[in-house]
Amino acid sequence: MTAMNILSGGAAQGLVGSLAPQFKALTGLGIEGEFGAVGAMAEKLRKGVPADMVILTAALIAALAREHLVAAASIADIGVVETAVAVRAGDPLATVKDAASLRDALLAADAIFVPDTKASTAGIHVAKVLQQLGIVDEVAARLKIYPNGATAMRHLAASDAVRPIGCTQSTEIISTNGVKLSGSLPSGCELSTVYTAAVTTKAANAKQAQALIDLLIAADQHGLRERAGFLRGEK
Structure with missing residues (x-):
């Protein structure tokens, strides 16, 4: 036994990675597994993929x-x-201080990088926001959809588009x-998601x-969580 297996939403990959050295020093184990769209990770667990723990949305953990x-x-x-x-x-x-400026920013982009619009938390929400803003048809050809947000962001970083933009979890x-945080989605379009861990x-x-x-x-890891993009408490 050299590693512990995890199935996790992509939102937690950076935080877990930053704690991996401490975890190995504490337990002698590395961390292996998958980070991806939360819906896909939950289905893997349901289908019997071996995992010691999961990190998913609070709603999915409650269902599991x-x-x-x-x-x-x-x-x-x-x-x-x-x-x-x-x-x-x-x-x-990009200026995203309100719904109108978010709409303008999306319409101005010649490539929009997003995670899975059917299985990932952020991707599902992006699809709803595009509907809400009334621009689904206008941007359909510019959507670049990837299995998870981390992959979408790597492709955004490498994009040769003139005015690309991305939307996924802040973490x-x-x-x-190669990418930077431009701002949270504005009021009326926002999404704050509680991420939760559990032992299988x-x-x-x-x-x-x-x-x-x-x-x-851990209380003494608050700064690390904050730097990774995890906020304290529900908004």
Whole structure:
């Protein structure tokens, strides 16, 4: 046994990675698994993919607890993550102070990088916002959809488009080289999502999984969580 297996939303990848050295020093184990769209990760657990712990939205964790796939006593909220706008590192920030300016920014972009619009938290929300702003048809050909936000942001960073923009969880923007956070989605279009961790009921390394959860929520890790994009408490 050299690693603990995790299934996690992409929003937590940067934070988990930053804690990996401490976790290994504490337990002797590395961290392996997958980070992706939360819906896809939940389905993997349901289909029997081995995992010691999961980090998903609070709503999905609650559903998995009802399905007896995670241990209810282990459930712990990590923090709130906002859905936000990203631009390439060298590009000017996009103005997204209200719905009208967000609409203008999206219409001005010649490529819009987003995560899975059917399985990821941010992607599903982006699809709703485009409907809300009444620009679905106008931007359809410019949407660049990827399995998760981290992948979308890497492609945004490498894009040769003239005016590309991206939209995903703030944590995925912060942890990706070559892009920068341009601002959270404005009032009326915003989304703040609670991310939660839990040990699975079939965990081979339940003790170690709980140790990682304890690290993720520890009071002395507040600064690390904040730098990674996790806010304290619901908004």
